Amino acid sequence: METKILLSEKEIPTHWYNITPDLPEQLPPPLHPGTGKPIGPEDLAPIFPMELIKQEVSTERWIEIPDDIIDAYKIYRPTPLHRAYRLEKALKTNARIYYKNESVSPAGSHKPNTAIAQAYYNMKEGVTRISTETGAGQWGSSIALACKIFGMKCTVYMVKVSYEQKPYRKILMQTWGAEVHPSPSNLTNAGKKILGENPDSPGSLGIAISEAVEDAATHEDTKYSLGSVLNHVLLHQTVIGLETKKQLELAGEKPDVLIGCVGGGSNFAGLAFPFVPDKLKGKNIRLIAVEPTACPTLTKGVYTYDFGDAVGLTPLVKMYTLGHDFVPPGIHAGGLRYHGDAPQLCLLVRNKVIEAVAYPQKPVFEAALLFARTEGIVPAPETSHAILCAIDEARKNNNNCIVFNLSGHGHFDMAAYDNYLSGKLEDYEYSEDMIKEAISKIPKF
Numbered sequence: 244m245e246t247k248i249l250l251s252e253k254e255i256p257t258h259w260y261n262i263t264p265d266l267p268e269q270l271p272p273p274l275h276p277g278t279g280k281p282i283g284p285e286d287l288a289p290i291f292p293m294e295l296i297k298q299e300v301s302t303e304r305w306i307e308i309p310d311d312i313i314d315a316y317k318i319y320r321p322t323p324l325h326r327a328y329r330l331e332k333a334l335k336t337n338a339r340i341y342y343k344n345e346s347v348s349p350a351g352s353h354k355p356n357t358a359i360a361q362a363y364y365n366m367k368e369g370v371t372r373i374s375t376e377t378g379a380g381q382w383g384s385s386i387a388l389a390c391k392i393f394g395m396k397c398t399v400y401m402v403k404v405s406y407e408q409k410p411y412r413k414i415l416m417q418t419w420g421a422e423v424h425p426s427p428s429n430l431t432n433a434g435k436k437i438l439g440e441n442p443d444s445p446g447s448l449g450i451a452i453s454e455a456v457e458d459a460a461t462h463e464d465t466k467y468s469l470g471s472v473l474n475h476v477l478l479h480q481t482v483i484g485l486e487t488k489k490q491l492e493l494a495g496e497k498p499d500v501l502i503g504c505v506g507g508g509s510n511f512a513g514l515a516f517p518f519v520p521d522k523l524k525g526k527n528i529r530l531i532a533v534e535p536t537a538c539p540t541l542t543k544g545v546y547t548y549d550f551g552d553a554v555g556l557t558p559l560v561k562m563y564t565l566g567h568d569f570v571p572p573g574i575h576a577g578g579l580r581y582h583g584d585a586p587q588l589c590l591l592v593r594n595k596v597i598e599a600v601a602y603p604q605k606p607v608f609e610a611a612l613l614f615a616r617t618e619g620i621v622p623a624p625e626t627s628h629a630i631l632c633a634i635d636e637a638r639k640n641n642n643n644c645i646v647f648n649l650s651g652h653g654h655f656d657m658a659a660y661d662n663y664l665s666g667k668l669e670d671y672e673y674s675e676d677m678i679k680e681a682i683s684k685i686p687k688f
């Protein structure tokens with residue numbers, strides 16, 4: 244029995260899978276932040292290149308991947324699908340556990356799958372600089388790398404708590420040529436406003452997004468790039484699930500459960516969306532999205548229109564949200580600290596096609612250690628939420644084929660591991676009152 248199921252470079256998918264035509268109901272349109280009316284492509288043109296806007300609203304099921312993007316994917320794709328024999332043995336389970344190893348990319352996560360595509364389309368349309376935000380630093384590193392591949396400049400607003408916890412992520416971004424600022428910063432009006440209200444703000448993804456969007460909107464040569472949430476980002480990530488499908492076929496397996504952690508929803512969607520048509524046709528597959536109890540968007544948020552950023556510059560999208568000015572505690576899974584989630588994912592959760600669960604960070608780290616000590620790979624704290632869920636599922640049912648997305652490694656998260664090993668890590672659970680308070684600030688339409 245093979246431990247790694249490998250594909251050749253010729254088997255890198257030639258098309259991304261777009262779930263829009265297969266959604267059980269139409270996706271509610273994004274609304275203009277000023278007027279509250281549905282927006283059109285022209286409203287997005289100041290911050291995104293036209294080809295990505297077209298992908299955002301496309302109803303084509305398959306979108307061809309340009310050769311230059313496939314060439315760049317060859318740096319690390321296809322990624323291996325591993326059978327977690329050693330973890331299974333430690334759990335004394337007969338369940339078959341597989342993981343898709345997206346940690347083999349140079350940036351250490353799935354994020355380059357969309358960063359490469361986004362940098363390419365920007366370059367094609369004459370953009371010379373990309374501005375973006377980053378939480379854990381995984382996205383910032385990925386877009387820094389992608390900009391370098393296509394000869395562009397890159398400015399990253401990094402959530403301050405992560406900037407302080409992860410100095411080496413910052414240096415990695417700088418190594419690939421990016422400029423990195425802790426957010427909130429004094430460089431934008433959005434950052435100044437937040438600092439005025441709270442000079443010690445730890446930052447959040449929502450705040451950093453406000454800064455990066457403002458930077459793009461106020462500079463002619465610059466466009467904005469988002470690492471998750473949007474339809475075109477989820478689209479690019481489907482290379483994960485498309486490869487996994489082929490690999491499971493090679494292994495003679497039919498998956499019973501597919502699992503991914505959720506920050507904005509892109510790595511989960513990348514793995515799970517290509518299997519959604521099978522589920523809608525009646526195949527018995529469970530799709531489980533895993534989030535932290537410190538930021539319980541899908542499990543405790545409300546399904547309504549809200550801003551994508553903290554300040555209210557981005558369009559309003561219909562999603563599960565905790566309120567756009569919700570600032571989650573500085574847990575170590577920085578990439579999961581986002582108040583909302585991808586609208587396509589939320590619609591599928593709403594329609595009960597996808598399930599959601601939330602875990603506190605201590606048992607998540609316990610699962611991370613068990614994984615590191617059996618499979619050898621030290622997982623990212625974000626990814627470890629999916630690992631804990633896979634372990635739970637294996638304990639519940641001994642016969643299942645369980646597949647999870649190993650969205651990234653944790654080589655830059657040693658401070659988090661240090662905290663866990665020295666007993667300093669704390670769990671956070673939001674009380675119903677705190678959630679009610681956060682939700683009460685969502686704009687009414």
Ligand SMILES: Cc1ncc(COP(=O)(O)O)c(C=O)c1O
Pocket residue numbers: 352353378379380381382470471472504505506507508509510511577578579623625626650651652
């Ligand atoms: C390793 C890793 N996994 C998961 C995520 C969550 O993002 P998403 O839900 O878009 O996959 C992040 C975000 O930074 C990440 O770095």
